[in-house]
Amino acid sequence: METVIFFILAGVAVAAGVGVIAQRNAFHSALFLLVNFCCLAGLYLLQNAQFVALAQIIVYAGAVVVLFLFAVMLLGAEGAEEKADPRRYLGVLGGLLGLLFLIGVVWALLPAAPETVAALSRSDNVRQIGAALLTDFALPFEMASVLLLAAIIGAVVLAKRKLQG
Numbered sequence: 001m002e003t004v005i006f007f008i009l010a011g012v013a014v015a016a017g018v019g020v021i022a023q024r025n026a027f028h029s030a031l032f033l034l035v036n037f038c039c040l041a042g043l044y045l046l047q048n049a050q051f052v053a054l055a056q057i058i059v060y061a062g063a064v065v066v067l068f069l070f071a072v073m074l075l076g077a078e079g080a081e082e083k084a085d086p087r088r089y090l091g092v093l094g095g096l097l098g099l100l101f102l103i104g105v106v107w108a109l110l111p112a113a114p115e116t117v118a119a120l121s122r123s124d125n126v127r128q129i130g131a132a133l134l135t136d137f138a139l140p141f142e143m144a145s146v147l148l149l150a151a152i153i154g155a156v157v158l159a160k161r162k163l164q165g
Contacts, residue, residue, distance in 0.1 A: 013039035
């Protein structure tokens with residue numbers, strides 16, 4: 001059952017990725033990107049990486065896609081469509097040939113019977129990441145939080161100046 005779910009999520013992720021680059025409308029492209037990020041989070045869950053899946057949903061599917069959609073709606077980029085280039089299909093053909101080459105290389109490098117990796121229990125995975133963030137990586141973690149705080153304060157100051165001026 002897990003294999004079937006993997007192939008479904010992987011297929012939808014690849015199809016959504018193709019949809020991102022094939023769409024002319026930036027809004028529809030952002031929605032395909034959202035589907036792609038959610039499928040990747042599902043793949044992370046299948047690998048028993050709950051923290052990474054949650055970070056994928058919060059950071060990418062939540063913040064990045066919402067920011068992209070906000071910029072599209074604010075700037076009105078959906079009206080900036082170009083005429084179709086007759087050479088457009090050459091890029092698709094090149095991409096498919098590159099994908100075929102990549103599949104061949106991966107197929108050649110894979111061993112005949114790949115060994116499975118022992119998975120961590122669900123609670124240990126998040127506990128280990130939390131313990132590492134607050135012990136071994138406490139200083140970089142705090143430095144990143146101060147940097148994010150400075151970025152937020154800078155964004156608020158710039159937004160206030162723009163509203164006043």
